[in-house]
Amino acid sequence: HSKLPLTTWFLAIYLITQDKNSISALELKRKLGVSYNAAWRIKHKLMQVMKEHDDNRKLANIVQLDDAYIGGKQKGKRGRGAKGKTPFVSAISLNEEGHPIYMRLSVVSCFKKQEITDWAKKHLQEKTLVISDVLPCFNGLLAADIIHGSLPKNGKELHQYEAAFYWVDTMIGNVKNSIKGTCHAIREKHIPRYLGEFCFRFNYRFRIEDIFNTLIKCGAKSPPMPEKLLTLAESQW
Structure with a gap:
C-alpha cells in the first residue's frame, strides 16, 4: 500500500x-x-x-550472552547504571568450531531475572548452552529451560573471560560504531x-x-x- x-x-x-x-x-x-x-x-x-x-529464528547450540547499552547524550558514567542509555541484550550463537553463526540484539526494559526469562523463552531454543557473566539477572535463564554457565570478569580470570566473550563483545562494539557512523542521532x-x-x-x-x-x-x-x-x-x- x-x-x-x-x-x-x-x-x-x-x-x-x-x-x-x-x-x-x-x-x-x-x-x-x-x-x-x-x-x-x-x-x-x-x-x-x-x-x-x-x-x-531461535538461537541454539552455544550462545554468548552479554548486557549492553546504547545511545544517550548525558556525560558521565558509562555502561551499567548510566543515565539516558537504552539497555539491550546481545546474543550470538556459535558453531562447533566456535565461529559465530547468528546474532540477536534485543532492547529490554531492564536487566532483571523475569525480563531475561521472558526474553530467553522467545529467542532461545530450550536446552541451549548459554555463557554469560555473573550479572544476577542472567540466572533467569534457568527458568526458561536454558543450560547456563557464568564466568566472572576479574583479574584472575580476565584472559579466560575475554576469550569466552570475544565474539559478543566484538559485535557490541561493531553495532555501536555502525549506528554512530550512519545515524548520528536516533530516537x-x-x-x-x-x-x-x-x-x-x-x-x-x-x-x-x-x-x-x-x-x-x-x-x-x-x-x-x-x-x-x-x-x-x-x-x-
Missing part, C-alpha cells in the same frame, strides 16, 4: 542490502530522488521487516529497528546473493505499516 513505484522500492532494497555499511535515510533520499520523509518511511518499513524476520524508541537491521545484515553476511530476494519476499508478506504505526515506539523484544 505505497504510492511509490515498485522500482523505487527495489532500488531501496538493493541499496540497503548490498551496501557494506548501513545507509542512512538522508543518503537514501539522495540516491532514490525522493523526499526525506519518503526515504525515512522506506528505511523504517524495511528495518521493521528485517527485525520481524530475524526474530522468528530511543526506534533503536530496536536499527539493532534488527544490523542483525539481519550480519546473519546474511555469507549469503549476499540471498539477502535481496529474502527482503523482497518478507516485505511482500508483511502487513501495511502506515506512518502512524512507524512513528510509535517499537516493541522491545
